[in-house]
Amino acid sequence: MIVTTQKSLNEILDFISSYANILIVGCDGCTQPPRGLREAKTLGQLLELGGKLRNKTFVFKTTSVAKQCDDYLAASILKPQINGVEAVLSLACGIGAQTLAEVFPELPIFPTQNTHFMGAEEREAGILEVRCAGCGDCLLAVTGGICPVARCSKGLLNGACGGSKGGKCELDPERDCAWNLIYERLKKRAKLELLKEFRPPRDYQLSGWKVTV
C-alpha cells in the first residue's frame, strides 16, 4: 500500500484560508493508514475546530472514492458533488491528488497528505515500513522475497556491505540490514548459493515513466 502521513492541520488551514466551501475527498484504495470516509469526516471536524480558533467558518462536504488515482472513477463519483465547491482537499497519496487536479483543472486541489513510500504495515506495532522501490526489475525470486533495492539503505544488489552490525544497518541502528535478512532467509531455505551469483549494476531505465496497457 502507499504510505502517507497527514500534513499539519495548520498547513492545511493555510491552504484553504481564502475559501469557504470545501470538498474533502477520501480514498478507499491503498492509502495506509486508511483515508476513507471516516478520515475525511474527522479531518473536516478538526479543520472546523481549527477554523473556529482563527475566526473562520468553513463548510465542508465529505466523500470518498474507491480509487482516487482512477480518473474515470474520480470523475464519475465527484462531478455530481462538485457544484458550489471552491476548493478540494485530497486525502489520497500524491497520485490521487494529481488525478483530481487533472479531473478538475479549474479547481484548486490541495493535498492533505505527505506521501512516503510503498510499504506494509506491521499491525500490532502500528509501524509502516518500505517494501518496494518500483525499480522495474523485480529481484525477489533470488533474494528470498526480501527487496534489497527498497530495504537496504544503500540499495545494494550485492550485499551485505561492511557496515552490517548485529543484523542492523550502520546508517540507522534501528533499521534491519536487508542483506542480513536475505542471508538468514536463504540459509533457512538452504539456498545460500544464490548469494554467490554476482549482479551487475541495475538498469535505471527499467523503472521507467510510462507503461502501455
Next chain:
Amino acid sequence: MSQQVNQNVVAVKQNEDYCSNCSICSSLCPYEALKKEAETGKIFLDIEKCQVCGLCYSSCPARAIDTLYYDLDSLISYLGKAKQEFDSDALVIMCKGSAPDFSGVEKLFGVSKFIPLMVPCVGRLPEEIYFNALLMGIEKINVLACDEDYCRYDRGSLVTGRKILALNLLLNQLGYGQEVITLKRHSLKVKVDANLCIACGNCVFYCPYNAAKLESPGGINFELTSCRGCGLCVAMCPAIALDLENWERERISTLITKLSLEMEPPKILVFRCQWAVFPPLNGGFSPNIRFIDLPCAARVDNFHILEAFLKGIDGVLIAACSEEDCKQEKVSGKAQHSIAALSKRLSQIGLQDRLHFCSVAPRYPEEFDKELEQFSQKIKAIGSKES
C-alpha cells in the same frame, strides 16, 4: 491509579461477624476474588480481583456481603419513586449490557408502559427485590439478561436464569400464578451496511472475537454468535459502514446535542465504559457535567468526541477500565491508543488539554470521582471555548 485515592473506600465488603463461611459466594465468584482459606476455612475477599458484579451480594444467605452499588435499600427506594414516575405495574429489569432502547424493550416483552430498572448485570439482584416489587403492587416482572455466553460477568446471566426458575416455582406455590417473572435473553451486536463497506478488512484485524471474516469475493461477513458487542470495529471502520445495536452513531449524536443544550458552561461530557463506572440510581449531577454510557470505551468514536467539541462541549473525559479489568478482550488498551492519537492531532490546534482518558474501576468508587474532579478543575481553569 492515582495515589491519593483512599483504598479503604471499596465497593464490596465482607462482614466477618455475619459470615458463616458457607462458600456459596466463592463458588459463584467469576474472578476468584472470594476464596476459602485452606488452613482456617474462612472466606477471604481479595478486592483487587473483584469486578463488582454483585453475584456474591445477591446470593449470600447470611447477608454478610455489603455493596455500595444497587444494594437492596437503594433498589427499593428507586422502585418506590419510579413506580410513581412511570405510573405502571409492569417492571422491566435490564442488564445494561444487553438492554435495547425502550422501543426494543416493548417489542421484546410486549409492554408499552413500564418501570425501567437498569443494572450492571441482573445477577446482582437479590431475591428480596422481586418480593418487594410484588408487595409494592407491581404485577408483572420482566427480566432482560444477556445471552449466557455474552455475559460480561461470566455467569451472571446463568445464575439469574436459575434464580428466576426457583422464584417462579415458589410464587406459583404461594398462589401468584405461573410465570410472574419472565426472563428473556438478548445481546447487542454489530450491524453492517453492505452498501458502505469497502471490504478493507480493518474490522477483521480489530475484532477480538474473530467475528469478522473477509471473504474474497464476497466482502465482510460477521459471525454474530461470536460478536460480543464491544464496538471497537465500529469506531475503527474507515468507511463508517458498521454500527452497534443500541449505540448507533445517530443516537449518540442526538444525545450529544441534547446534553450540550441542557448543560451550563464549562460543559464537560463524560463517555463512560459502563463496566468502569457504576452510576448511582437516582444520582444527581452537576449542571455542567453529563454522561454517556457505552458498552466499552472502545465504542468511543473520534467522530463523537470532535462532534462534542463542535457542539460547544468544553471538555471530554473518557472513563475506561484498565486493560486487566476490561470485560472485553483487552480492547480498552486499543481505545486508549486511539484517544492518544486524536489528542496528538488536537494538540496541533491547541485543544489537547480538553480531552482526557482515565482508567478507573468500580471497586474503588473514589477513583472516578477524583478523576472527574481533577478534570473539571482543569477545564474550569482553561475556561470555556466559547468565551
